[in-house]
Amino acid sequence: MSCNSSDQEFELQSQKINRFLENVDHKLVVMSGKGGVGKSTVATNLAVFLSKQGYKVGLLDVDVHGPSIAGLLGLTGLRMNTVNNQIQPYLYTENLKVLSIQGLLEYPDDPLIWRGPVKIGIIRQFLADVNWGPLDYLIIDSPPGTGDEPLTVAQTVTGCQAVIVTTPQEIALADVRKSIQFCQRVNMPILGIIENMSGFVCPGCGSLHAIFKSGGGEKTASDWGISFLGRLPIDPGVVTAGDAGQTMDSLASHTKEEMQRIVDRIIHQRPNKQKGVDSTMKIAIPLAGGKLCAHFGHCEQFAIITVSNGKITNHETLNPPPHAPGIIPNWVADQGCTDILVGGMGEAAQAIFRQRGIKVLCGAPSDTPENLAALYLRGELTDAGNACDHDHEGHSCHH
Numbered sequence: 566m567s568c569n570s571s572d573q574e575f576e577l578q579s580q581k582i583n584r585f586l587e588n589v590d591h592k593l594v595v596m597s598g599k600g601g602v603g604k605s606t607v608a609t610n611l612a613v614f615l616s617k618q619g620y621k622v623g624l625l626d627v628d629v630h631g632p633s634i635a636g637l638l639g640l641t642g643l644r645m646n647t648v649n650n651q652i653q654p655y656l657y658t659e660n661l662k663v664l665s666i667q668g669l670l671e672y673p674d675d676p677l678i679w680r681g682p683v684k685i686g687i688i689r690q691f692l693a694d695v696n697w698g699p700l701d702y703l704i705i706d707s708p709p710g711t712g713d714e715p716l717t718v719a720q721t722v723t724g725c726q727a728v729i730v731t732t733p734q735e736i737a738l739a740d741v742r743k744s745i746q747f748c749q750r751v752n753m754p755i756l757g758i759i760e761n762m763s764g765f766v767c768p769g770c771g772s773l774h775a776i777f778k779s780g781g782g783e784k785t786a787s788d789w790g791i792s793f794l795g796r797l798p799i800d801p802g803v804v805t806a807g808d809a810g811q812t813m814d815s816l817a818s819h820t821k822e823e824m825q826r827i828v829d830r831i832i833h834q835r836p837n838k839q840k841g842v843d844s845t846m847k848i849a850i851p852l853a854g855g856k857l858c859a860h861f862g863h864c865e866q867f868a869i870i871t872v873s874n875g876k877i878t879n880h881e882t883l884n885p886p887p888h889a890p891g892i893i894p895n896w897v898a899d900q901g902c903t904d905i906l907v908g909g910m911g912e913a914a915q916a917i918f919r920q921r922g923i924k925v926l927c928g929a930p931s932d933t934p935e936n937l938a939a940l941y942l943r944g945e946l947t948d949a950g951n952a953c954d955h956d957h958e959g960h961s962c963h964h
């Protein structure tokens with residue numbers, strides 16, 4: 566085969582992938598820095614809980630060397646089925662379609678010994694040639710680390726966001742920091758961090774034991790300005806359920822409620838996309854000394870104001886990540902913001918916001934975030950032009 570024809574095939578496959586992805590509202594890749602932290606458990610439960618809430622969900626296991634989704638859902642003997650050259654995902658329920666690399670194995674314990682290009686090819690095929698149909702959520706379970714599989718997902722699945730799973734001990738958090746930087750380098754937004762195996766509630770006395778410590782995931786999230794999606798305790802019931810092919814909704818323990826809380830946060834992370842609700846806004850305002858800071862790239866904090874049906878329902882103040890070109894606009898977008906009110910902003914930053922679909926209002930006065938949000942909602946804050954016409958991202962402004 567000539568280079569030309571393989572280029573054309575690649576291009577055709579990319580077009581098929583894009584056609585499929587246009588029909589998927591949310592694409593999430595579940596990642597972890599380390600193995601064994603519960604990434605597949607989280608991915609599987611996320612998919613099952615979302616599907617039970619009425620969302621159409623696709624669950625794709627691209628963990629080539631250790632596919633565990635099939636086992637966690639009790640799908641023993643899962644084989645890949647093709648009809649009219651289209652791979653048919655397994656219909657776990659009416660709302661949940663599952664596809665696992667496991668389906669390619671004759672025996673579940675067979676190893677897959679594939680080099681990078683083969684892995685990349687198979688992941689692309691799982692996006693191009695599968696009868697997924699339109700989906701509300703595509704959840705991708707990727708192997709731990711920052712290898713070929715998450716890289717292929719980041720480069721192929723446009724609009725994909727990462728959910729990072731970690732355990733609380735430092736050795737796992739060190740690898741999470743690598744996952745965060747991987748996402749930043751490949752320009753993949755991070756939806757949030759989940760801390761799994763966070764403390765053990767003694768079934769005898771009910772007291773909490775922080776076996777792997779606790780709170781490390783939340784602290785890492787806060788240090789990097791990433792949303793913390795919640796924590797799940799060490800629960801022997803999770804192992805028993807997983808080994809029996811059952812999910813957390815079969816548990817009597819409060820782990821099930823914690824998982825539900827995480828799912829709710831994930832649904833609410835994306836304004837305008839919550840089922841049945843289309844009037845949610847998240848307004849970002851850069852702050853210095855509690856008021857709007859004219860210097861966007863050098864502000865101390867950001868107020869993030871959530872508005873549902875015209876009313877302010879939440880007000881958070883977050884610390885942005887350390888300043889570097891492009892980082893803060895992407896971080897603001899990763900918080901799910903829909904609008905940003907600023908004094909002035911450089912063209913480079915404005916271009917990123919435009920690309921990420923965020924409305925920018927320039928020339929806002931120095932005032933408290935509450936007052937500015939209220940003015941904006943009443944339509945009394947109009948774009949007064951850029952207060953500074955050079956890039957606030959790259960250097961300090963002497964206005």
Ligand SMILES: Nc1ncnc2c1ncn2[C@@H]1O[C@H](COP(=O)(O)OP(=O)(O)OP(=O)(O)O)[C@@H](O)[C@H]1O
Pocket residue numbers: 597599600601602603604605606607628631633708709761762797798799800801803804805807808
């Ligand atoms: N919160 C929890 N409490 C107790 N056990 C758990 C919990 N979360 C996951 N486990 C168990 O830990 C084991 C590893 O989980 P899982 O396969 O989800 O991890 P992983 O990070 O996907 O691993 P891999 O590195 O193979 O991809 C499983 O036996 C699972 O049941």
